[in-house]
Amino acid sequence: MKLLCESASELEHLVAMAKPFAKEGKVADYIPALSKVDGELLSVSLFYPDGCSYTAGDGNLILTLQSISKVITLALALMDRGEDFVFERVGQEPTGDPFNSIAKLETINPSKPLNPMINAGALAITSMIRGQDGAERIDRILHFIHELTGNPGLSYNKKVALSEYDTSHLNRALCYFMKQSGIINEDVEELMELYSKQCAIEMDCLSLAKMGCVFANDGKDPASGHRLIPSDIARICKTFMVTCGMYNASGEFAIKVGIPAKSGVSGGIMGSIPGKCGIGIFGAALDEKGNSIAGIRLLEMMSRKYSLSMF
Amino acid sequence: MKLLCESASELEHLVAMAKPFAKEGKVADYIPALSKVDGELLSVSLFYPDGCSYTAGDGNLILTLQSISKVITLALALMDRGEDFVFERVGQEPTGDPFNSIAKLETINPSKPLNPMINAGALAITSMIRGQDGAERIDRILHFIHELTGNPGLSYNKKVALSEYDTSHLNRALCYFMKQSGIINEDVEELMELYSKQCAIEMDCLSLAKMGCVFANDGKDPASGHRLIPSDIARICKTFMVTCGMYNASGEFAIKVGIPAKSGVSGGIMGSIPGKCGIGIFGAALDEKGNSIAGIRLLEMMSRKYSLSMF
Amino acid sequence: MKLLCESASELEHLVAMAKPFAKEGKVADYIPALSKVDGELLSVSLFYPDGCSYTAGDGNLILTLQSISKVITLALALMDRGEDFVFERVGQEPTGDPFNSIAKLETINPSKPLNPMINAGALAITSMIRGQDGAERIDRILHFIHELTGNPGLSYNKKVALSEYDTSHLNRALCYFMKQSGIINEDVEELMELYSKQCAIEMDCLSLAKMGCVFANDGKDPASGHRLIPSDIARICKTFMVTCGMYNASGEFAIKVGIPAKSGVSGGIMGSIPGKCGIGIFGAALDEKGNSIAGIRLLEMMSRKYSLSMF
Amino acid sequence: MKLLCESASELEHLVAMAKPFAKEGKVADYIPALSKVDGELLSVSLFYPDGCSYTAGDGNLILTLQSISKVITLALALMDRGEDFVFERVGQEPTGDPFNSIAKLETINPSKPLNPMINAGALAITSMIRGQDGAERIDRILHFIHELTGNPGLSYNKKVALSEYDTSHLNRALCYFMKQSGIINEDVEELMELYSKQCAIEMDCLSLAKMGCVFANDGKDPASGHRLIPSDIARICKTFMVTCGMYNASGEFAIKVGIPAKSGVSGGIMGSIPGKCGIGIFGAALDEKGNSIAGIRLLEMMSRKYSLSMF
Structure with a gap:
C-alpha cells in the first residue's frame, strides 16, 4: 500500500x-x-x-x-552529546531573520543561536561533533551519511569545499562572535574547514x-x-x-x-x-x-x- | 477506538x-x-x-x-476575505521576537506583521473581520464561537474587556504604526474595543x-x-x-x-x-x-x- | 566688528x-x-x-x-522642570537611527528616548511643558516664542496643525509606546494636539x-x-x-x-x-x-x- | 595669556x-x-x-x-587616502549603540560602519593605512606618534598587544563581516595584529x-x-x-x-x-x-x- x-x-x-x-x-x-x-x-x-x-x-x-547537511550533523551531535548539552548552547525557536543573520546573537542575552538550522546554530552544532581531529570528525560525518544512504562511496566535493572555505567570511564572523561568547571553543579555521566539507558532501x-x-x-x-x-x-x-x-x-x-x-x-x-x-x-x-x-x-x-x- | x-x-x-x-x-x-x-x-x-x-x-x-482568540479570528478573517487578501497584509513566518514586539514592523520593508499569532498580526486580522460596525463585528465573532462550541450562551467578560481596553497602550502603538503603514485603515479606538472584547470571551x-x-x-x-x-x-x-x-x-x-x-x-x-x-x-x-x-x-x-x- | x-x-x-x-x-x-x-x-x-x-x-x-520647535520646547521644559527631571526621562545620546524610529524604545532597557531631537524624545519633552490645559500650554510656548523673536504677533498655522494632527499616526505609536513605559502620562490625543500646534508655529x-x-x-x-x-x-x-x-x-x-x-x-x-x-x-x-x-x-x-x- | x-x-x-x-x-x-x-x-x-x-x-x-589610537589612525588614513576614499567606506554619524556592536553592520544597507570611533569603523580605518607589510605599517603609525609627541622613543607594549591579539574574537567577527561586505580586503589576522599593536602603544x-x-x-x-x-x-x-x-x-x-x-x-x-x-x-x-x-x-x-x- x-x-x-x-x-x-x-x-x-x-x-x-x-x-x-x-x-x-x-x-x-x-x-x-x-x-x-x-x-x-x-x-x-x-x-x-x-x-x-x-x-x-x-x-x-x-x-x-x-544546508541540508545541518539536519545530519544535528542528529549526530544529539547522539554524541545528548539533548541537554546541545540545547543549552543552541536554541529551539524559529526566527523571521535570514539564515546568515548575526544581529540576534548580539541582542539576545545570553547570546545563543536561535536554532540549529540557521548558520550560527549549525556551526555551533558542527563544533559539537566528536573526534580527535578534523580528519576523524569528517570521517564520522561521512560514515553516518554512508549508513543513512546505504552508499559507502559518498564523499565531499573537494573543489566546492575549498571554494566555500575560501569565501565564507560571514560564517567566520559568526564563529568568532560565538567564540567570544563561549558557545564555540575550538579553532575557528578548523571548524570552518570541517563545516565547508560537510556542506560539500555530494x-x-x-x-x-x-x-x-x-x-x-x-x-x-x-x-x-x-x-x-x-x-x-x-x-x-x-x-x-x-x-x-x-x-x-x-x-x-x-x-x-x-x-x-x-x-x-x-x-x-x-x-x-x-x-x-x-x-x-x-x-x-x-x-x-x-x-x-x-x-x-x-x-x-x-x-x-x-x-x-x-x- | x-x-x-x-x-x-x-x-x-x-x-x-x-x-x-x-x-x-x-x-x-x-x-x-x-x-x-x-x-x-x-x-x-x-x-x-x-x-x-x-x-x-x-x-x-x-x-x-x-490570545487563543487569535486562532478564531484568523479562521473568520480567512472566511471573510480569502487567503490572498489576508496574507498580503500579514505574513506567515514564525519569529524569535516576543509577541508584543514592534521593532520588526519598522525593520521589515515593506512593513508587515510577521504572522497572525503575534499581537501586531492579530490586530491586523481583527481589523479584517467584516461588519457594519463594532456591534455587528463582535456579534459575528461570538456567533462563530457559538457554532464552534455548540454553546449559544457564551459572551465576553465586560470587566476584563474594559480593563484591557484601558491599559493596552502597547497594542495602540502597534495599531497606529500599522495605520501609518496602511495595514490598518479603520479607527484605532474602535479596533481596540473590538479586540479587547474578543480577548475577553469567556x-x-x-x-x-x-x-x-x-x-x-x-x-x-x-x-x-x-x-x-x-x-x-x-x-x-x-x-x-x-x-x-x-x-x-x-x-x-x-x-x-x-x-x-x-x-x-x-x-x-x-x-x-x-x-x-x-x-x-x-x-x-x-x-x-x-x-x-x-x-x-x-x-x-x-x-x-x-x-x-x-x- | x-x-x-x-x-x-x-x-x-x-x-x-x-x-x-x-x-x-x-x-x-x-x-x-x-x-x-x-x-x-x-x-x-x-x-x-x-x-x-x-x-x-x-x-x-x-x-x-x-522639528526646529524641538529646541524651543527643550529650553522651556528645562526651565519648567530642571535638568534632572528632564534627563531622567529623555537621554542625551545621538543615534544613527532615523528621527521617527521606534525600535530603540523597545531594545533599550529601561525604555527611554535617546535624545530630545528625535520624535520620541521631543514628544516626551512637550509632555513636560507646564500648564493647566492644552490652551495654557500652547500659550506658554507661543509667549516664549514671542520673547525670543521680539514678535508678539506670531502664532501657529491652524491648517498645518490640523493636517499634522490628522495624519501623524507614527507619532501616536511613539506616544502610546512611551505611555506603556510610563515616560508619558497624559492623554495622547491632547499631547498630539499640542505637539501638532508647536510644529505648525509660523x-x-x-x-x-x-x-x-x-x-x-x-x-x-x-x-x-x-x-x-x-x-x-x-x-x-x-x-x-x-x-x-x-x-x-x-x-x-x-x-x-x-x-x-x-x-x-x-x-x-x-x-x-x-x-x-x-x-x-x-x-x-x-x-x-x-x-x-x-x-x-x-x-x-x-x-x-x-x-x-x-x- | x-x-x-x-x-x-x-x-x-x-x-x-x-x-x-x-x-x-x-x-x-x-x-x-x-x-x-x-x-x-x-x-x-x-x-x-x-x-x-x-x-x-x-x-x-x-x-x-x-581606543585613543583611533583618532591618530583616522588622521593618518585621511592623509594617506583623502576624505572621499575614507568616508565612502566609513560613515560620519554618531550612534547610540555600544562601541563593539555588530548589529548595525547588518541592518544598514549598504553595510558601512557608522563612524571611525566605533570598533568596526576603526578597524576599517586601520586597514587603510599604507605600507608594504605589517612591519612598515606599524612603523608608519609609530613614526607619526613620534612626530606628534616629539618623543621618538615611544613604542607599543608587546605583552598587551599579544594579549589583545589572542582574545579579540569580537573584533575578528567585525573584520570578517566587513570582509564579506568588501569594506576590508586584506588578511584579517594581519589586520588584527596591526590593530592590536596600535592599541598597545604606550x-x-x-x-x-x-x-x-x-x-x-x-x-x-x-x-x-x-x-x-x-x-x-x-x-x-x-x-x-x-x-x-x-x-x-x-x-x-x-x-x-x-x-x-x-x-x-x-x-x-x-x-x-x-x-x-x-x-x-x-x-x-x-x-x-x-x-x-x-x-x-x-x-x-x-x-x-x-x-x-x-x-
Missing part, C-alpha cells in the same frame, strides 16, 4: 509542470563553485520504507548538500530521498530495520525541518506544503513524510529566500495532489 | 503530577482584571470527534480566551476542547458533521498553531509536545490533535514566555504517554 | 550659488499641508547680537518650524535668525540684554543642535559645517553660532535625510568662506 | 577632588594584560601651545592608548597631552610650528571626538564637558581644546560605558571652573 505517487510517469508529469518555474529563479552565485550549475534542470526521487523508489526529471543529478536525489526515508521511518534503516538514529532524535530533526527547514520561508512552506523538509542553497531539498516516504529534489535555480524555486512548486503540487500536509 | 486517554482517572493522575509546577509560575499582572485568579488551579478537558469528553482537575474552570475548558476538536476534525462539527470551517482554513490555523502558537516558545513546544496548540496569557491552552481530539486547559500561573506553566507540563506528559507528537 | 558676512550682496551671491541644488531635492509630502510649497525658493537671514541683520534670496519667506527667516541669535548670545535678548534663557540651558540646547540637530546627518553636518543648527521637514534651518550670530534659512526641497538640500549647501559655503566651524 | 589652569597646585586640587570617584569604577578585565593596573591612581597633564605644561596626580603614569599623560595640543593647534607642532596634520584633517578629528569620542556617552559628555576628547578602555582620555591646550588623563577605573570614571569627573570640574565648553 502506497499513500502517494504510484508511478514514475505520474511523477514525470508533475516535474514537467514544475520545471518551467525554474526560469524565475537564480542559481546561487556567492559560492563560486556552485554558480556553474544549469539552473533549469530538475530531478526528484521518492523512497518508500518498503524499498520501492521512483526517480523522475533530468536524470538522477548530483548535488552538494549545503550525492544524487535518490540517496537524498533515502536519507529522508530514514527520518520518516523513525530513524530505522528501511531495508534492514536496523536503528540508525534514536527515535526521539529523528523526531526532533523532523520537528526542526517543519519549524525552520526552509530558511525564513518555513512558515509559508508549512502552510502550503506541510511536510518536514530541509533545503540547501545548492537547490536541493530533502523531504521526510512521517511514516510514508523520503523525498530528494534537485533544482538549482533559487527563489529570493534561497529555496529551489521549481522544487518548492513541485512539492506544493505533490502536497495538494496527495494530501501530504500533516496539519 | 480512542487513541489516547481512556478514562477520567488517568487524566486526574496526570493533572496531579503537573499541578505542583504552577508554584514556579506567575499569574499575568499587566491586565489588572486577570491578576486576581488563583494561579494554582488547573483544569483540563478532552473532547473527541465521537462526542465523548473527559474533564479533570479543579472543576471546569472559566477562563478568558486572550468559556470553560470543555468548550475550549470542543473548539479544538472542530479544528482537529478538519473544520466539521463533530456532533452534526456540518462544516463550520473550510478544510483548508482549518489546516492553515493548525499550521500556525504549530509554528507560532506558543509565543516565542513555539519551537521548544513543537519539539517537546509536537501538537497544534495556542496559548493565552489568561493561562488557557487550546490543543487540536489532527483527526484525534481537542484539548482545553486552564492554569493561570505562567512561565516567563507567557504560557501556562502547569498546562505545558501536562501536555508534555500527555505527549510522552500517548505518543501525541505529529513529527 | 562682524566676524562673517558684511553685506547683503555677498549673501545674495552665496544664495545664488546654493539655490540650484534645490532641484535635486523633494518637498516633504507626508504632511499634506506642507506639500504645496515651491521647493525651489530659498531665503536666508543673519541676525547679529548688535541688532544688525541681513536677508537675502526669495524675499523673507514664511515657514512652519516643524515665522519668517528673520525671526528664525533672531531666535538663533538668542541662543548664540548665551540666552540673552540681543536688543535689551535681558536674560530669556539661563546660560546653562542655552548651552545644552546648542550642544544638542551639534550632536543631533540635523537628524541622522548630524555627524556629517558637524564635519562639513561645524555649527549648532536644527532643521525641520518644512525646509527650515535655525543656526546659532556661539557668540557670533543667528541664522534662519528656508528652502523647502529636502535631501533624503530630511534636511533642506539647498540650505545645507548654503551653510557649507558660508562655513568654508567664513571659517565658521567650531572644531 | 593662559585661558585655564595657571598652576600645578590648582590642578592637584582638582585631581584630589576627582580621585575618590575611582572607587565607583572598575578596571577593564576583558583584555587580560590590562586588568592588573591599580584603578585608583589618577594622573593628568596639560600642554599649552606655548610649550608650557602641568602634570598633577600620581606621577606621570604610563598607559596604553587603546606613553605617559604628558605625551598624550602633547598630541591633544597638536590637534588643538590646528595640526601644527606647538614647538616648531611645523604642520604635522593638515588643518582640515585636524578639524575633522576634533569633530569626531565631540560627536563620538566617549563611546555611547558622547552626548552626555558634550553637554557636561563640551570639549573634543577621546577615551580608551585603558582609562586614558586625550582632550583637545581648540586654540587653547591639550589634555592627557589616566585613571584606569571605568564607568559602565567604558570611560575613566575619575577622568570624566576631573574634566567636568575643569570645564565648570574654566568655562571650557565650546557650546
